[in-house]
Amino acid sequence: MAGKKIEELIASWMQEYEKTADYELSRTEFVKEGADWYLRVYVDKVEGEGYGIMGTDDCEAISRYLSAKLDEADPIKQNYYLEVSSPGMDRPLITEKDFRRFIGSLIEIKLYKALDGSKFYTGTLTGYDNGAVTIEDAKGKAITLQQNDAAKINLAVVF
Numbered sequence: 001m002a003g004k005k006i007e008e009l010i011a012s013w014m015q016e017y018e019k020t021a022d023y024e025l026s027r028t029e030f031v032k033e034g035a036d037w038y039l040r041v042y043v044d045k046v047e048g049e050g051y052g053i054m055g056t057d058d059c060e061a062i063s064r065y066l067s068a069k070l071d072e073a074d075p076i077k078q079n080y081y082l083e084v085s086s087p088g089m090d091r092p093l094i095t096e097k098d099f100r101r102f103i104g105s106l107i108e109i110k111l112y113k114a115l116d117g118s119k120f121y122t123g124t125l126t127g128y129d130n131g132a133v134t135i136e137d138a139k140g141k142a143i144t145l146q147q148n149d150a151a152k153i154n155l156a157v158v159f
Contacts, residue, residue, distance in 0.1 A: 006028070006030045007027075007028040007030065009075055010025070010039075011028065013065075013066065014041075017065055021061070022045060022047065022052075023043050023044065024044045024045075024046050025041070025044075026042040026086075026087040026098075027042050027087070027092075027094060027095075028042070029042075030076075030080075036081060037079065037081070038080060038083060039070075039076070039081070039082050040083045040084075040085070041062070041066060041083070041084045041085075042086065042087040042091075043058070043059075043062055043086065043087075044087065045058055054086035059084045059085055063082060063084040066084065089155065089157045090154050090156070091154060091155050092152060092153065092154045093153045093155070094153075096128060099125065099128035099133065100128060103125055103126065103127070103128070104124065104126075105124070105156075106122065106155070107122070107153060107154065107155055108120070108122050108153070108156045109133065109145055109150050109153050110150065110151045110152045111151060112149060115145065115149070121135060121145065122135075123135030123136050123137040123143060124136045131146055132145070132146060133145050133146070
C-alpha cells in the first residue's frame with residue numbers, strides 16, 4: 001500500500017480513537033531508511049483548550065491501538081517498525097492548522113535558497129495566509145516568506 005493511503009488509514013483510525021481519548025494526530029510518515037521501513041505516528045495530547053505532555057504511557061496506549069488495527073487490516077505487506085511519539089519541542093509546522101495554532105510562537109525557517117543573503121530566519125510567527133508565513137524578527141521587522149520556498153519550518157527551542 002502506498003504511503004499516502006497508509007497515512008489516510010491512520011488518520012481515519014485516529015479519528016475514531018480521538019473520540020474516546022484526549023489525543024490529536026499531528027502527522028504520519030511511512031518512510032524507508034536504509035533497509036528498514038518505519039511507520040511513524042506523531043500525536044499530541046489534548047488538555048482542555050491546550051496541549052499537554054505526551055508520556056511513554058500515552059505513546060504505548062496509542063501504539064497498542066494502532067498495532068491491533070494494523071494487524072486486523074494488514075495494509076502493509078513489507079516488514080516495518082511502528083513508532084508512536086509526540087511531535088517534539090522543535091516540531092515541524094506543515095499544515096495551516098499548525099501555523100494557526102502556533103501564532104505568537106518563536107519559529108525557525110530554513111529556505112532552499114537564500115533571500116536577501118540568508119537561508120535561515122528566526123522570528124515570532126505573526127500570520128499565515130495561503131502559504132505565506134509572516135514572522136517578526138528580533139528587531140521588530142515583519143518578514144513574509146512562502147511556505148513552498150522553505151526546506152523546513154519548525155518551532156524554535158529556547159533554553
